[in-house]
Amino acid sequence: MSETDGGSPPPADKPARSRPRQMPMNRPFRDRTLAEAEGVNPHVALHRELPEVIPAEDAERWRGRWVEAFDSPGPLHLEIGSGNGFYLSGMAAQEPGSRWLGLELRFKRVVIAARKLQAANLKNARLVRFDAFNLARVFAEGELAGVHINHPDPWAKDRQAHRRLISEPVLTQLASYVRPGGELRLKTDFYPHVEALLAYVASPAGRHWEVLGTSHDILHDGAPWANDVCTNYQRKFNEKGLPVYAAWLRRTTLPRPEALG
Numbered sequence: 574m575s576e577t578d579g580g581s582p583p584p585a586d587k588p589a590r591s592r593p594r595q596m597p598m599n600r601p602f603r604d605r606t607l608a609e610a611e612g613v614n615p616h617v618a619l620h621r622e623l624p625e626v627i628p629a630e631d632a633e634r635w636r637g638r639w640v641e642a643f644d645s646p647g648p649l650h651l652e653i654g655s656g657n658g659f660y661l662s663g664m665a666a667q668e669p670g671s672r673w674l675g676l677e678l679r680f681k682r683v684v685i686a687a688r689k690l691q692a693a694n695l696k697n698a699r700l701v702r703f704d705a706f707n708l709a710r711v712f713a714e715g716e717l718a719g720v721h722i723n724h725p726d727p728w729a730k731d732r733q734a735h736r737r738l739i740s741e742p743v744l745t746q747l748a749s750y751v752r753p754g755g756e757l758r759l760k761t762d763f764y765p766h767v768e769a770l771l772a773y774v775a776s777p778a779g780r781h782w783e784v785l786g787t788s789h790d791i792l793h794d795g796a797p798w799a800n801d802v803c804t805n806y807q808r809k810f811n812e813k814g815l816p817v818y819a820a821w822l823r824r825t826t827l828p829r830p831e832a833l834g
C-alpha cells in the first residue's frame with residue numbers, strides 16, 4: 574500500500590508484511606528430509622535395501638538414461654508424488670509395454686509402494702526417492718513420454734501458494750523433459766490446481782502444452798483418458814462424495830523451452 578493510494582503506512586512499531594516468498598526451482602540440493610530422518614526413521618535404512626528403489630543420493634546418475642534403470646522396454650512415464658503406489662502399480666500392470674517411475678519424497682511411502690511392486694512382481698516399475706522441486710537434477714530433455722500427477726498437496730492458503738507443484742516453473746520444466754506428443758495427466762481434489770493449469774496453458778509460457786480434455790467429476794463422468802487407476806487419495810474423496818477433477822495435456826511440437834537449470 575503506498576501513501577498515494579488513500580491508505581496509511583503501517584505504524585512504526587509494526588513491520589510491514591513481507592512479500593510472498595517464491596519457491597526457488599532447483600534450490601541448492603540439501604536433502605533435509607534425509608538429514609532429519611537418518612537414524613530416527615526406520616524406513617530410511619529400509620528404502621536402501623529394496624531393489625525397486627533408487628535413493629536420492631543415487632538418482633542424479635540416471636539423468637538422461639532412466640530407461641537403463643529398467644529391465645523392460647517401452648516409453649517412460651513418471652508419476653510425481655506416487656504416495657503408497659496404488660496408481661504406479663496399477664498402471665504398470667495395465668500397461669506392461671511402458672516403463673513406470675514413481676517419484677516420492679517420503680521414505681515410508683516409497684517402501685510401501687516398492688512392496689506393492691514386489692507383491693505384483695512388476696518388473697516395469699521403479700521408484701526414486703527425490704524432491705519434485707529439483708527435477709532438473711534428474712531428468713534430461715525429452716526423456717519422458719508422460720507425467721502423471723495425482724492429488725498434489727493443495728497448499729490451500731494464499732500464503733502457502735508458492736509451495737504448489739502446479740506452477741509455471743514446474744510446468745515449464747516438464748515441457749522440457751516430456752517429449753513432443755507426450756502427455757501430462759492431473760487428477761486433483763483441489764480445483765485451483767486445474768484453474769492454474771488451464772490458465773498456464775492459455776498463457777504465452779504455456780504454449781508447449783495443449784488441452785486434450787478435462788473432467789469436473791471423474792467418478793460420475795469418467796477420466797478424460799482411457800486407462801485410469803483410482804489412487805489412495807482419490808478413493809477417500811470418492812467415499813466422502815467429493816468431486817475429483819482431471820485435466821489432460823499434450824506436449825506440442827514446439828521446441829523445448831529455454832533451459833531452466
Ligand SMILES: C[S@@+](CC[C@H](N)C(=O)[O-])C[C@H]1O[C@@H](n2cnc3c(N)ncnc32)[C@H](O)[C@@H]1O
Pocket residue numbers: 653654655656657676677678679682703704705706722723724725726804805806807
Ligand atoms: C496428497 S498425497 C497424494 C498421494 C498419491 N498420489 C495419491 O493420489 O494417493 C501427495 C504426495 O506427494 C508427495 N510429495 C509432496 N511433496 C513432494 C515433493 N516435493 N517431492 C516428491 N513428492 C512429494 C507426498 O509425500 C505425498 O505422498
